[in-house]
Amino acid sequence: MTPARSFTHALAERFARSAGDTALLCPDPAGRTTGHRYAELDARARTVAAALDARGAAGAPVLVATGGGVDTVAALLGCLYAGAVAVPVPPPDTSRAAAERTAAIAAETDAPLLLTHSAHAPEFSRRLSEAGRGAVVCLAVDNLPEAEGSWAPPRVQADDTALIQYTSGSTAGPRGVRVTHANLLATMEALRRALGTDRTARIGGWLPLHHDLGLVGQLLHPLWLGATAVLMPGELYAADPLRWLREVSRHGVTVTAAPDSAYARCLAAVTDADLADLDLGRLAVAVNASEPVSAVTRSAFANRFAAAGLRPGALLTGYGLAEATLLVSVGRPGEESTATTVAANALERGLLAPPEPGGPVRTLVGCGRPASVTVRIVDPVNSAVLPDGSVGEIWVRGAAVAAGYWRRPGETATVFGATTGSGETGFLRTGDLGALLEGELYVTGRIKDALLVDGRTLHPQEAERQLARSGAPFGSAVVLAAPAERAMQEEIVAIQEVHGAGWSPRQLADLADRVRGCLHGEFGAETGRVLLVRPGTVRRTTSGKVRRSLMREMYLRGDLRPLHTEPPQEGQSP
Known part of the structure; x- marks a missing residue:
C-alpha cells in the first residue's frame, strides 16, 4: 500500500483504484444477497459527508446507530470523508439497556449528530430527549440529497481521532477508546501480515459494527485491502448459529472470526446432514478470539468440521482488545494452534509448569505470537517484568495502541502510560492475565474476574x-x-x-x-x-x-x- 497521511486518504485511494470491484455482499434473513461496488460506496460516503459538512461536523463526534448493511457502511465512511469522528453505537430495535447505553455515550461524547435510518429517527429523537440530549440532531442516511460538486479529502493527520470505539463493558463500565488514523493504518498492516490477506480475500462474519472485531476486522480491513466484505446480520446467527457457516460456505468467505462461544454453539447444533451441505474448503482463516478459548472447543470444532472441508490449520486463536485498536497476537495461518498442558496447582500460583504425575492439569491454548507489537508480562502490583512461563498482567506497546480514552485523562494516564519496573515506558495495561512461553502468548483470564x-x-x-x-x-x-x-x-x-x-x-x-x-x-x-x-x-x-x-x-x-x-x-x- 502507498503510505497515506490518514486512513481516510488510504481508503479514498483504494476506492478510486477498485471502483468497479465488489466491495460488499450483504445477505439478508430471507436468503437474498445484495452486492455493492466500490464506486457506489464512494458515492454514498460523499453524500453523507456533504450532509455532515453542511452542519460543521469536522472534528466532532457523530453517533452511528444504523441497523447494518450498506447504510451503516455509508454512515461510517461518510464520517471519515467529512473528517468527523465516528462513534458506533447499538443499532435501533435493540434492548432498553442498549438504548440506555446509546444515551450515556451521547452524553459522554457530547455528540451533536446521530446518523440512523428514517424509520428510526423519531424514536431516537424521543429517547435522546428523555435522556436530556434533545439537542442531538438525527439524520436519516437513507434520505439525504445526493452530494453536488467535487469532494476533497478532509485535512486530517495521522494523529487525529478517526473513531471512538466503546468497550464492551464486560468487566467495567463502557469507555470510549480514541482510535487515531495512525492506529488504524498500523492495525491494517499488522492484520495483512499476520493473516496473509490481500485484495482477493473475502472477509466476513456476523459481529456487529459497534464491536471492534466487527468494525475493524470485518469491515474496515477488507475495504482497506480492496477486497470484499461479507456483512451478515447478527440476527441470523442469533436465530441459528449455523447460518454463519452457511453464509461462509455460500459466499466463499476466506477469513472469518468469532468468539469461542460461537464455535461451541455451532458444535452443539450441527448434524451430519448439515455437514453434507457445507463447503468450508475456501475458508483459509477462522479466528477464535474475543474471549478465553477452550482447548476442547477448538479441537472438537476442527475435527467435526473437517468433514465439511475445513482445512487443517485454518482455525486460529487470537487475542486483542479495543484499546489496542484490535489485534495483539494471532496464530499463523496453516499451522495448528499451540496447546500446552500445565499443572493446575502451579497455574493457581501463577506459573506454567509441567504436570505432576497424577495431579490435576489445565490445557491452555496459545494465542500466537505478538503481531507488530511489544508484549511484556508484568506483576500488576510492583510493575516488575516477569520471566518466561510466569503469569502476570499483559502489557502492550506499539503503533496500533490507541491514544487513550475519550475525555478521561486520569484513566488514560493510568492505563495507556504505564512504565515497567525496568524503566520501559508507554505501555497499555490490558487488565488481562497471561504468560509468554517460547514466544507464544497464553491468556489465562482477567484480573477483575479472578477469584x-x-x-x-x-x-x-x-x-x-x-x-x-x-x-x-x-x-x-x-x-x-x-x-x-x-x-x-x-x-x-x-x-x-x-x-x-x-x-x-x-x-x-x-x-x-x-x-x-x-x-x-x-x-x-x-x-x-x-x-x-x-x-x-x-x-x-x-x-x-x-x-x-x-x-x-x-x-x-x-x-x-x-x-x-x-x-x-x-x-x-x-
Whole structure:
C-alpha cells in the first residue's frame, strides 16, 4: 500500500483504484444477497459527508446507530470523508439497556449528530430527549440529497481521532477508546501480515459494527485491502448459529472470526446432514478470539468440521482488545494452534509448569505470537517484568495502541502510560492475565474476574464451561466472588440458568447440589452460594462475553430473581 497521511486518504485511494470491484455482499434473513461496488460506496460516503459538512461536523463526534448493511457502511465512511469522528453505537430495535447505553455515550461524547435510518429517527429523537440530549440532531442516511460538486479529502493527520470505539463493558463500565488514523493504518498492516490477506480475500462474519472485531476486522480491513466484505446480520446467527457457516460456505468467505462461544454453539447444533451441505474448503482463516478459548472447543470444532472441508490449520486463536485498536497476537495461518498442558496447582500460583504425575492439569491454548507489537508480562502490583512461563498482567506497546480514552485523562494516564519496573515506558495495561512461553502468548483470564480463594488465584471461565457441558437442564452460568454475608471475606457465588418449568423444591435442591459438585471438582473449593435462575438472566455483550461486572452488581443489589437459592437467603423458605 502507498503510505497515506490518514486512513481516510488510504481508503479514498483504494476506492478510486477498485471502483468497479465488489466491495460488499450483504445477505439478508430471507436468503437474498445484495452486492455493492466500490464506486457506489464512494458515492454514498460523499453524500453523507456533504450532509455532515453542511452542519460543521469536522472534528466532532457523530453517533452511528444504523441497523447494518450498506447504510451503516455509508454512515461510517461518510464520517471519515467529512473528517468527523465516528462513534458506533447499538443499532435501533435493540434492548432498553442498549438504548440506555446509546444515551450515556451521547452524553459522554457530547455528540451533536446521530446518523440512523428514517424509520428510526423519531424514536431516537424521543429517547435522546428523555435522556436530556434533545439537542442531538438525527439524520436519516437513507434520505439525504445526493452530494453536488467535487469532494476533497478532509485535512486530517495521522494523529487525529478517526473513531471512538466503546468497550464492551464486560468487566467495567463502557469507555470510549480514541482510535487515531495512525492506529488504524498500523492495525491494517499488522492484520495483512499476520493473516496473509490481500485484495482477493473475502472477509466476513456476523459481529456487529459497534464491536471492534466487527468494525475493524470485518469491515474496515477488507475495504482497506480492496477486497470484499461479507456483512451478515447478527440476527441470523442469533436465530441459528449455523447460518454463519452457511453464509461462509455460500459466499466463499476466506477469513472469518468469532468468539469461542460461537464455535461451541455451532458444535452443539450441527448434524451430519448439515455437514453434507457445507463447503468450508475456501475458508483459509477462522479466528477464535474475543474471549478465553477452550482447548476442547477448538479441537472438537476442527475435527467435526473437517468433514465439511475445513482445512487443517485454518482455525486460529487470537487475542486483542479495543484499546489496542484490535489485534495483539494471532496464530499463523496453516499451522495448528499451540496447546500446552500445565499443572493446575502451579497455574493457581501463577506459573506454567509441567504436570505432576497424577495431579490435576489445565490445557491452555496459545494465542500466537505478538503481531507488530511489544508484549511484556508484568506483576500488576510492583510493575516488575516477569520471566518466561510466569503469569502476570499483559502489557502492550506499539503503533496500533490507541491514544487513550475519550475525555478521561486520569484513566488514560493510568492505563495507556504505564512504565515497567525496568524503566520501559508507554505501555497499555490490558487488565488481562497471561504468560509468554517460547514466544507464544497464553491468556489465562482477567484480573477483575479472578477469584482469590485460600491464597490461590482461580479463573471462572473453565468452571462455567464445565457447567454448560454438564447436560440438561443447565444453560449459561456465571461464577464470581462476592462478600460473604457473615464473614469478612469473599465467597464463590454461582449463578446458573436452568431450562424447563415445573421444578419441585427437591429437584431444584438436587440441581444446586450438582452445581456445587461441579465447582468443587473444578476448584477444589466450596461454593458459598448457588442461585438457579431462568434462561436469559446471564447478561452478555454483543460478542458473547459474560458481563461479569454487571452480574456481580445485580447480585449485590438483589436484582436477580432466582428460582432457588442454596443456602436460602434471609426471608426465603428452605
